[in-house]
Amino acid sequence: MNDDYLWDRSGPPDPEVARLEETLAPLRYRHRAGLVEARRPRVWWAAAAAVLLAAVATWQVSLRPSPVTAWQVAGLEGNVRLGGRNAEVSMTLRSGQLLRTGADSQITLQADQFGQIDLGSDSELRAATDQHVLLDRGQLHAFIWSRPGVFQVATPSARAIDLGCEYTIQVTAAGDGLLRVSRGWVAFQYKGHESFIPAGAACVTRKQEGPGIPYFEDTSEALREALREGALDRVLAAATPHDGLTLWHLLTRVPASDRARVYDRFAALVEVPSDVTREGVLRLDAHMIDRCWDALVLENTEWWRGWERKW
């Protein structure tokens, strides 16, 4: 048998090799975003013990300085204050400490096991733990190399969960925000509703409302403007096959009375699998919504297998 397919996937697929690839794909790297969840003890007494320990720990912690985190100052420019002092290279961020940059100032934080954070001017950041930081205002650029689902940035209007790799979050003084992803994926969550933003896409978030509908940054201005104004008819009219991601998010966000219009446009632009029915999507059948996601054929979405899927 010709081994070109085995070698570099050129030529006609070798059926056995293709079958093995499909069978083994779930074991591929970054398939296990849910691993930590799976290892969590589930017996009730463990939870009760954890609550008790947390209470004791809280009481003890109040008597001593807050713990250090893995984040260290790697570089800075201008006026940067950390915990009420001028920040210096090699200082370590403590849990709960406020990091504040002035005008025309910036700071770079690094944590060997997690990644790098660049904080822009007029920004305020606190680290809750190694994996959780809070951006109150300003601009944060994160390049993360820890496992998907581990590192999170909370903002006043949404929580950004890194699904591997690089993104920028801007938060206004009013608490609204904009997330732009340059590599990998980021999940944006707020009170049970969420948006998934791939490289090249962006998503606005508003205080009290949470993340909006993501869009690719190279999409038409007409679609972006319609999204900003919440004009569904114009969004549907301006959508192209490249905007399947935007329409997929709309499927679960619009009122039931508008869902049919969104699905019809989605099905007209995206090749929907044969086992997906219009009725199934309209009643928000989780499997059907999943299959619509599959139809987007987005690259590098292995994390999806371990995702919570709250719809």
Place this chain on the structure above:
Amino acid sequence: MIYTGMNACATEEDDSLILAAAAGDRGAFGELYVRYARMVHGILLARVPPRDAEDLVQDVFVSAMRQLRGLRTAAAFRGWLAAIARNRAMDYFRGNWRNAPLDEAVERQHGAPAAPEDAFMVLELIKSLPEAYRETLILRLVEGMTGPEIAQRTGLTPDSVRVNLCRGMKMLRELLGGAE
């Protein structure tokens, strides 16, 4: 099949990243992580239980980052990183009875990634092959790398990778024939 210029170009890019990372550029190191994580995971998966391979990828890169400044040439990086991964897999079992290889059926009940039974069965068959074939087949069939990518990432010659793939696949077909 000719070893193409595209691979040579990718190697040059990697070399620049390796040199930058060795000089302390964390962004370059992060990019190397993105490019080499599948290779490291595949090497680990050929040796340790699937439930722990992903965590060990982190360990390998943390260890590599600490030692990178001691690396004298970019060309050495690939074999060096692969060696760190293999050593880490050996350390995993060495002197720690908790990590001793378990019966596969038992192992599946302890935090292994969600995957069909068939995936674990085929993985075990691959792990029974000679080491050179085992590693190359896992990189190809599990991690989804092509032969040229495997050669470029591991530092093996394309001819060696091709031979390993063909012979390994032949043996795997025979095992699968026997298993069915």
